[in-house]
Amino acid sequence: RRLGDGVEAAMHCALVLAGLPDGVVIPGRDLAALYDLSESYLLKHLRALTAAGVTEATSGPRGGYRLARKAADVTMLDIVEAIDGPGPAFVCKEIRQCGPVASKDPCAFRKSCLIRVRMLQAEKLWRDSLRGQTLADLARDAAPMIDDTTKRALAAYVDAVKR
Amino acid sequence: RRLGDGVEAAMHCALVLAGLPDGVVIPGRDLAALYDLSESYLLKHLRALTAAGVTEATSGPRGGYRLARKAADVTMLDIVEAIDGPGPAFVCKEIRQCGPVASKDPCAFRKSCLIRVRMLQAEKLWRDSLRGQTLADLARDAAPMIDDTTKRALAAYVDAVKR
Numbered sequence: 001r002r003l004g005d006g007v008e009a010a011m012h013c014a015l016v017l018a019g020l021p022d023g024v025v026i027p028g029r030d031l032a033a034l035y036d037l038s039e040s041y042l043l044k045h046l047r048a049l050t051a052a053g054v055t056e057a058t059s060g061p062r063g064g065y066r067l068a069r070k071a072a073d074v075t076m077l078d079i080v081e082a083i084d085g086p087g088p089a090f091v092c093k094e095i096r097q098c099g100p101v102a103s104k105d106p107c108a109f110r111k112s113c114l115i116r117v118r119m120l121q122a123e124k125l126w127r128d129s130l131r132g133q134t135l136a137d138l139a140r141d142a143a144p145m146i147d148d149t150t151k152r153a154l155a156a157y158v159d160a161v162k163r
Numbered sequence: 164r165r166l167g168d169g170v171e172a173a174m175h176c177a178l179v180l181a182g183l184p185d186g187v188v189i190p191g192r193d194l195a196a197l198y199d200l201s202e203s204y205l206l207k208h209l210r211a212l213t214a215a216g217v218t219e220a221t222s223g224p225r226g227g228y229r230l231a232r233k234a235a236d237v238t239m240l241d242i243v244e245a246i247d248g249p250g251p252a253f254v255c256k257e258i259r260q261c262g263p264v265a266s267k268d269p270c271a272f273r274k275s276c277l278i279r280v281r282m283l284q285a286e287k288l289w290r291d292s293l294r295g296q297t298l299a300d301l302a303r304d305a306a307p308m309i310d311d312t313t314k315r316a317l318a319a320y321v322d323a324v325k326r
């Protein structure tokens with residue numbers, strides 16, 4: 001039941017991309033180096049973000065990654081689902097329909113199993129919470145938590161690698 | 164990020180055990196047969212439930228499983244965590260502390276990373292929701308959803324296999 005560890009990397013990188021000025025990209029390799037990640041590892045996750053429409057890649061020697069839409073339009077759920085897949089975490093194989101006691105009448109199963117309903121209700125709260133937080137929210141709320149030296153070092157790094 | 168598929172089996176079996184009169188147990192093999200599950204598969208999950216203090220096993224030829232405490236004292240979260248482990252689903256390896264831009268001053272990381280905070284807040288909602296539903300709640304709310312034929316068939320099955 002662990003989320004892929006790529007979620008952490010994807011969130012942090014997406015937050016860096018959220019801070020880029022318009023028209024600017026960062027090469028995947030420089031984004032990986034920023035967090036000491038292997039390039040192939042991060043590229044896999046950047047491709048997943050791109051497939052999900054969260055990031056986009058420009059090609060060529062001056063190519064790189066940027067957000068595909070405004071930071072205010074990318075939710076944490078978008079990123080989690082890009083990396084980890086969208087479906088529910090709870091797996092229901094309708095076992096209530098199996099075995100000697102189960103009704104032979106399909107109508108008996110028209111209503112969803114209550115266990116399934118409750119499991120999915122809990123997941124919905126998780127999902128709604130992540131859907132309620134955008135990259136713009138994170139950037140705004142994280143800013144006062146990061147010291148000035150780090151902010152300047154990040155700005156200098158981005159300035160040196162941006163295309 | 165899928166939960167183990169044993170969660171569904173464990174929930175359904177725990178709900179059957181919740182309906183047993185005091186002093187009665189059901190052998191693991193009969194619980195498995197009730198849902199057409201392989202005995203070794205279900206026994207693995209029943210052992211996990213027992214290790215977590217949700218069920219208990221009596222031994223000997225008349226041995227079997229029962230709840231270790233009242234149905235009103237077993238939450239859905241107890242069962243999920245017994246089968247799937249307790250820790251958080253989100254994996255944070257503190258990547259904010261890695262790479263050329265990260266502060267060398269450990270004090271810079273006294274406050275939790277906001278991404279981590281938001282991910283764990285979302286999980287807390289999921290966990291709280293499952294903690295708010297006991298087996299007694301499920302049994303009460305599911306009862307009107309199950310037809311009388313199925314109820315009678317289940318009662319007859321349990322009556323035939325109980326010890």
Ligand code: FES
Pocket residue numbers: 091092093094095096097113114115116171175
């Ligand atoms: S049938 Fe799948 S959870 Fe009940």
Ligand code: FES
Pocket residue numbers: 008012254255256257258259260276277278279
């Ligand atoms: S450092 Fe782990 S989520 Fe930010």
